[in-house]
Amino acid sequence: MLKKLFIQIILFCILIFTNSHLNAFAADLEHGEQVFVGNCAACHRGGENSIMPNKTLKKNILEENSMYSVSAITYQVRNGKNAMPAFGDRLEDEDIEDVANYVLNQSESGW
Template sequence: MSRVASIVCAVSLVLYGASCFILPASTPRGAPQQGAGAVAQPSASSVAPESAGSWSPIAIGAALGLLAAVATARPALAADLENGEAVFQGNCTACHAGGNNSIVAEKKLKKDALVTYGKYDVGAIITQVTNGNGSMPAFGDKLGPDDIEDVANYVYNKADKW
């Protein structure tokens, strides 16, 4: 339901924004202003007729393109947990399967162990993965910054479930 509400809201905003750029500005057609500072108005016969219903095809295309982009876009997340899981499976499970540690048994990836060693923080996990420490090798040269952030968020979110 929230996705439908988001789409309806986005469509409303796009249409309102498009109307600001697409619809021509209407000028009131009243009598010319009188007064000392008034500028003489040209006669009606010398002004080109203005079409009140003219629409710009470029603006319509831009509005529809924006609508399609908003309606089909995936929400941007700070961390991609699916990618983090894939990176973890490819690089970390050899030593950390199931949140355990096959090298140093007490240094697991479970919440209580991470809290004990001061690593229950995404920033601390990023530092650990990037630089390594003790028996753990550094992955800063092997993985990109986005992959390291994703795997750190994955470990942090998975720590209380292991």
């Protein structure tokens, strides 16, 4: 009985882990790059920030500001903050999701 429960827990964990990683791969990074170039690069070229230089899209800065996740980046792109305008009315949800994944991917690779 205990062995069966243990196996079920392991299988459940594998399923959860696999699904969470599939969502990251479901994003279209090429499309995200296009959205970034068309909407974000004016201020964030190369992961920098021309308006607030200390708020870059570099991994360590995103981590320090609790922005190192697709959900945090998506929220900020959709709603804006400080000098950054909200793009929720201008971009489709898929565009925002793809650009958030692109930003996270680029920050992971060092821009």
